[in-house]
Amino acid sequence: MTFLQLYLLLFLSCIQKGTVLACQDTEYVKDGKCCSLCPPGKRMSQECDADSGTVCEFCRTGEFQDKWNKETTCHQHAYCDTNAGKEQVTKGTNERDTECQCQYGRHCSDPTCEICIQSKHCSPGYGVTHIATSISDTQCSACAEGSFSNTTSFEDPCIGWKICGNEEEELFPGNSTSDKVCRMKSHRNHIMIIVICLIFVALITAVCCYCVIKKCGIFQRKKEEQQVPQMNGHKLVPIESNDPEAGSMEYRYSLSDTTAQGHPVAQEEGKDSHMSQEER
DSSP, rough: OHHHHHHHHHEEEEEEEEHTTTTOOTTEEEEEEEEEEEEEEEEEEOOOOOOOOOEEEOOOOEEEESSSOSSSOOEEEEOOOGGGGGGEEOOOOOSOEEEEEETTTEESSSOOSOOOOEEOOBBBEEEEEEEESSSSSOOEOOOOOEEEEEEHHHSSSOOOOOOOTTTTEEEOOOOOOOOOOOEEEOOOOHHHHHHHHHHHHHHHHHHHHHHHHHHHHHHHHHHHHOOOEETTEEEEEEEEOOOOTTOOOEEEEESSSTTTTOOOOETTTTTSSOOEEETO
């Protein structure tokens, strides 16, 4: 074979490759011809030839094809085995596979995720810093100062201590496994002060009332003394009366204890007036 013949063969080969590159993404080359691929959801039952195009059929129930293809069979849907710790997320169709995931609280044992195992639980005093995923386990860390965790969980992080309000006071301090306990501030001192003030006010009121009553009594007696009747310059003294028809009190003369001459005054029995010893 001469050099010219080799050159012609290479040239024809390049032309043939250019023809292959001219086919669309949904086509394939067969016998120098662009033939159609089967769309998603279908499989190829017969390839194209010089006289006819590609023949495709739908995938059967439980099977799928998710891309343009020239395969003669469809793929079986995945099975979400609950005994392996899996659960179904989406149901499969003839165009997509069934989607499975690990059950809540589980994660894949290896990259193939054939089995899902129980995720790690963080004990009290430790919080979850990274929740388990399908390919990684739970990550725990000790609660820092000012936070706590009192549960055994694979998802709960440490939470901060309670902050006591203005009207509250701390009863018990918090730690890594328990929250701070607050209570309302005691108002016992305020109550005692109020009670003492009320007692003081009551005592002052009682003293004032006593003083007022006593002063009123003295004033009343003075007023009564000023209202005693007089006759001929002599003051009448109220005495009890033995006469039932008369009033309970009657007035008699109240003379001086001595006369003008300095003699003592005496009252005879049975008489209503005084007489001096000179008259006796």
